[in-house]
Amino acid sequence: MPPMxxxxxxxxxxxxxxxxxxxxxxxxxxxKVFETEQETKLHIAEMRTDHMHLLNHKRDETxxxxxxxxxxxxxxxxxCHVPMPTAQKVVRHTDAEHFCATCHIEVAVKLDCFQCHADxxxxxxxxxxx
Amino acid sequence: xxATELPLxxxxxxxxxxxxxxxxxxxxxxxxxxxxxxxxxxFVLAAAIAFFYVEHYGHxxxxxxxxxxxxxxxxxxxxxxxxxxxxxxxxxxxTVFNKKEYQPxxxxxxxxxxxLLLGGLAVLVLDLGHADRLIIAMTYYNxxxxxxxxxxxxxxxxxxxxVYLWSMMDRRKWANEFYKPAGYxxxxxxxxLTTGTGSIFGFxxxxxxxxxxxLAPLFIVASYVFGTAVFTLALVFxxxxxxxxxxxxxxxxxxxxxxxxxxLVLFFELIRHATNLYATEHHGVEAYILSGxxxxxxxxxxxxxxLGSLLPLVLIWLPSLRNxxxxxxxxxxxxxxxxxxxxxxxxxxxxxxxxVLFPNATVESTFSDGEIATYSATLPEMVLxxxxxxxxxxxxxxxxxxxxxxPERLFDE
Amino acid sequence: xxxxxxxxxRKFLGGLGITAGAVTLAPxxxxxxxxxxxxDEAVTNKVRWGMLIDTNKLPDGGDGMxxxxxxxxxxxxxxxxxxxxxxxWVRKVTFKDKLTKHETSLPVMCxxxxxxxxxxxxxxxASFKRxxxxxxxxxxxxxxxRYCMMACPYKARxxxxxxxxxxxxHSPRGIGTVESCTLCVHKIDKGEQPACIEAAPxxxxxxxxxxxxxxxxxxALAKHGxxxxxxxxGLNTGVRYWGI
Ligand code: SF4
Ligand code: SF4
Numbered sequence: 201m202p203p204m205x206x207x208x209x210x211x212x213x214x215x216x217x218x219x220x221x222x223x224x225x226x227x228x229x230x231x232k233v234f235e236t237e238q239e240t241k242l243h244i245a246e247m248r249t250d251h252m253h254l255l256n257h258k259r260d261e262t263x264x265x266x267x268x269x270x271x272x273x274x275x276x277x278x279x280c281h282v283p284m285p286t287a288q289k290v291v292r293h294t295d296a297e298h299f300c301a302t303c304h305i306e307v308a309v310k311l312d313c314f315q316c317h318a319d320x321x322x323x324x325x326x327x328x329x330x
Numbered sequence: 331x332x333a334t335e336l337p338l339x340x341x342x343x344x345x346x347x348x349x350x351x352x353x354x355x356x357x358x359x360x361x362x363x364x365x366x367x368x369x370x371x372x373f374v375l376a377a378a379i380a381f382f383y384v385e386h387y388g389h390x391x392x393x394x395x396x397x398x399x400x401x402x403x404x405x406x407x408x409x410x411x412x413x414x415x416x417x418x419x420x421x422x423x424x425t426v427f428n429k430k431e432y433q434p435x436x437x438x439x440x441x442x443x444x445x446l447l448l449g450g451l452a453v454l455v456l457d458l459g460h461a462d463r464l465i466i467a468m469t470y471y472n473x474x475x476x477x478x479x480x481x482x483x484x485x486x487x488x489x490x491x492x493v494y495l496w497s498m499m500d501r502r503k504w505a506n507e508f509y510k511p512a513g514y515x516x517x518x519x520x521x522x523l524t525t526g527t528g529s530i531f532g533f534x535x536x537x538x539x540x541x542x543x544x545l546a547p548l549f550i551v552a553s554y555v556f557g558t559a560v561f562t563l564a565l566v567f568x569x570x571x572x573x574x575x576x577x578x579x580x581x582x583x584x585x586x587x588x589x590x591x592x593x594l595v596l597f598f599e600l601i602r603h604a605t606n607l608y609a610t611e612h613h614g615v616e617a618y619i620l621s622g623x624x625x626x627x628x629x630x631x632x633x634x635x636x637l638g639s640l641l642p643l644v645l646i647w648l649p650s651l652r653n654x655x656x657x658x659x660x661x662x663x664x665x666x667x668x669x670x671x672x673x674x675x676x677x678x679x680x681x682x683x684x685x686v687l688f689p690n691a692t693v694e695s696t697f698s699d700g701e702i703a704t705y706s707a708t709l710p711e712m713v714l715x716x717x718x719x720x721x722x723x724x725x726x727x728x729x730x731x732x733x734x735x736x737p738e739r740l741f742d743e
Numbered sequence: 744x745x746x747x748x749x750x751x752x753r754k755f756l757g758g759l760g761i762t763a764g765a766v767t768l769a770p771x772x773x774x775x776x777x778x779x780x781x782x783d784e785a786v787t788n789k790v791r792w793g794m795l796i797d798t799n800k801l802p803d804g805g806d807g808m809x810x811x812x813x814x815x816x817x818x819x820x821x822x823x824x825x826x827x828x829x830x831x832w833v834r835k836v837t838f839k840d841k842l843t844k845h846e847t848s849l850p851v852m853c854x855x856x857x858x859x860x861x862x863x864x865x866x867x868x869a870s871f872k873r874x875x876x877x878x879x880x881x882x883x884x885x886x887x888x889r890y891c892m893m894a895c896p897y898k899a900r901x902x903x904x905x906x907x908x909x910x911x912x913h914s915p916r917g918i919g920t921v922e923s924c925t926l927c928v929h930k931i932d933k934g935e936q937p938a939c940i941e942a943a944p945x946x947x948x949x950x951x952x953x954x955x956x957x958x959x960x961x962x963a964l965a966k967h968g969x970x971x972x973x974x975x976x977g978l979n980t981g982v983r984y985w986g987i
Contacts, residue, residue: 259883261785263879263881263883264871264873264881265785265786265873265874266780266785266786266873266875266928266932267782267783267784267785268782268929268932268933269782269783275912275913278912292908315906315907315917315918315919316882316907316910316915316916316917316920317910317912317915317917318909318910318911318912318915321912322911322912322913
């Protein structure tokens with residue numbers, strides 16, 4: 201039944217996105233690119249409608265079964281979509297330009313993930329930056 | 331709005347006249363009513379602000395910490411929940427034990443019970459670290475958890491009481507058929523509910539002061555004290571505020587119910603402490619509570635025992651005060667104060683005493699091992715707790731205003 | 744009565760740990776012993792992780808292990824929380840026997856109980872035990888009721904009292920939820936050892952599979968036994984000690 205709730209929320213989001221004029225706001229560029237245009241398009245389409253569903257599914261797999269592959273892992277998303285913090289600039293989930301925040305602000309959906317999860321990549325530089 | 335304005339069929343009017351009891355809404359001037367509502371509403375509003383404040387900043391603005399994890403909100407919440415079960419007792423007396431004198435008060439009793447439970451639950455829920463995840467508490471259940479059971483017990487209580495109340499109020503015949511079954515079910519449910527609430531603590535092996543099966547029956551008898559005391563105050567208040575006469579005989583009945591259960595609570599407390607004193611492993615915590623010398627000891631001896639139990643007993647049984655309403659009201663108020671003291675001692679006192687990791691050794695650490703912890707509630711906690719009480723009162727007052735819950739006449743025949 | 748016997752036994756074994764100087768934990772071979780599980784494979788109950796700490800070999804009483812845990816998970820310095828509101832995933836406890844006056848210090852963290860009271864009482868099932876015996880909080884469904892904290896006999900759990908920033912990506916922690924030692928589950932899943940074990944002095948602590956009779960920890964336990972804190976509660980803890 202929890203998955204039901206999640207799919208419901210996902211559906212709701214999808215409906216909202218379609219319902220509003222569906223051009224999403226300009227998002228910050230990812231650091232990696234797919235090899236083909238095709239893959240990129242698929243990724244975008246899938247994530248736009250399903251990212252919460254996939255993340256929730258993955259979260260339970262990781263939490264309860266210790267499955268830690270990069271696919272659909274929140275940390276992996278962040279590593280690619282949010283720029284590495286530097287001494288000059290740290291992009292946080294509270295900034296409108298943060299990859300997740302941009303859309304979530306646009307559609308006014310509260311972002312809870314980052315109450316606990318890191319909102320930016322963690323490499324040595326991240327430590328230095330803070 | 332008076333009863334006569336309502337379109338009643340001649341048949342219903344006849345039925346009303348024939349039955350011994352007729353009920354009315356609370357007949358109080360609008361101005362007074364709204365003024366009262368505003369005052370109570372202010373407290374509820376303050377609690378809402380306190381909730382958002384804690385929700386926004388986090389629990390560091392409270393006095394609770396990682397040693398004393400449950401604080402003042404829980405004292406209030408558990409008081410209200412336990413009192414709810416006791417307040418429904420008046421209804422049970424009328425239905426299950428067929429005591430005619432209590433039957434006119436059945437409706438008010440059930441509404442008071444529901445209101446108290448809702449007030450208590452509100453405080454409990456609003457103190458959660460994630461009150462926003464209430465939906466999770468309702469959809470994910472771990473059936474080994476007493477807490478999860480309690481969620482079901484509380485919801486069930488509200489449903490049963492609602493059906494019970496409806497079966498009292500609906501004059502159609504088939505509704506009346508639910509009256510007895512609902513009454514019996516409610517009576518049993520109340521026992522399970524208070525047992526469940528007592529068991530929240532009774533099964534905790536971790537803390538020396540809990541972990542005793544006797545906490546469940548103690549909570550049951552205490553529920554009668556809290557519930558009767560709250561009900562008495564509510565009943566007298568509702569009558570006084572609308573300038574209506576209240577019979578002496580019903581007051582005397584409440585008086586003796588109260589006294590009986592205060593005495594029973596004292597008896598159970600005696601057994602509990604005596605058994606604790608018998609077991610060596612509990613000596614430390616007993617010594618701390620009974621003679622540790624800090625706030626908890628005072629609350630126990632002066633708050634719970636002297637002011638909360640002995641004084642009310644005196645007020646009730648002193649011959650010269652037999653028909654004094656003031657004495658009854660003071661006794662009820664003191665019993666409520668005693669109840670809060672009792673729960674504070676159990677809930678907070680039980681946590682102030684350190685968790686015992688190494689018996690037979692003196693222990694120390696960077697985090698309250700081997701020493702008595704400290705706790706004092708901060709303003710938001712107090713306001714939240716008081717807001718729960720206010721919410722209960724608000725619900726009662728609104729309910730009696732819009733529903734016919736009060737008997738037309740409650741003076742001696 | 745049985746309680747008493749248990750206590751004597753504990754003391755006796757404690758003595759054993761001290762006198763039998765030859766009894767040592769050999770961490771040298773450990774790194775190869777804890778196998779990395781493939782990332783996409785679910786954990787199973789064939790394994791039960793546990794650790795054994797020799798308090799006689801901790802000159803600092805465990806301070807180093809505590810510090811390593813703080814560094815790994817980033818708890819203990821939340822800006823607004825008072826000292827008793829700070830998280831305490833692991834703390835150094837010192838106790839002195841009333842009769843012998845012998846003093847012992849040890850790090851106390853979640854003991855990863857087999858029959859964990861925290862798991863039993865949690866209303867939503869957020870407290871759970873993973874198949875391999877690690878007790879965790881699923882913070883996604885923790886409502887912050889703190890009942891598990893009331894139930895834990897080791898006071899091993901902490902509530903996060905304020906909004907946090909700069910959490911470690913491998914160790915999410917956040918406001919309004921309860922947390923405790925994860926046994927460094929993120930490292931274990933990669934085939935590494937918990938941070939506190941890595942930081943412990945040589946031969947003072949060993950981590951491994953309690954279900955595997957050939958593991959160093961099982962062999963040490965089979966040969967010399969070990970003590971649990973509050974063994975009288977019968978929780979069959981995954982963390983065992985020598986010298987308490
Ligand atoms: S030590 Fe405490 S938190 Fe850890 S498993 Fe046991 S009861 Fe749960
Ligand atoms: S605080 Fe969280 S983990 Fe602990 S009992 Fe409550 S819901 Fe479960």
